[in-house]
Amino acid sequence: MKLAADPLCQIRTHCKGMLPDSVAVEVDHIVPIARAPGLRLRWDNLQSACRACHQAKTWAENQGEA
Numbered sequence: 001m002k003l004a005a006d007p008l009c010q011i012r013t014h015c016k017g018m019l020p021d022s023v024a025v026e027v028d029h030i031v032p033i034a035r036a037p038g039l040r041l042r043w044d045n046l047q048s049a050c051r052a053c054h055q056a057k058t059w060a061e062n063q064g065e066a
């Protein structure tokens with residue numbers, strides 16, 4: 001559902017400037033579920049992400065929790 005509404009990457013940290021815009025293939029939780037389980041199903045906690053941006057964000061989050 002989220003990818004249908006926002007088919008392009010919304011993070012843009014690793015695909016900025018790419019043409020055409022990166023197509024989102026994953027849905028990211030803006031606030032990680034590990035920190036806010038109650039936000040898991042909240043529409044406004046979702047953003048579409050391409051693989052590169054999503055992996056980078058997830059990696060950074062994991063580093064912060066280590």
Ligand SMILES: [Zn+2]
Nearest residue numbers: 009015050053
């Ligand atoms: Zn991206």
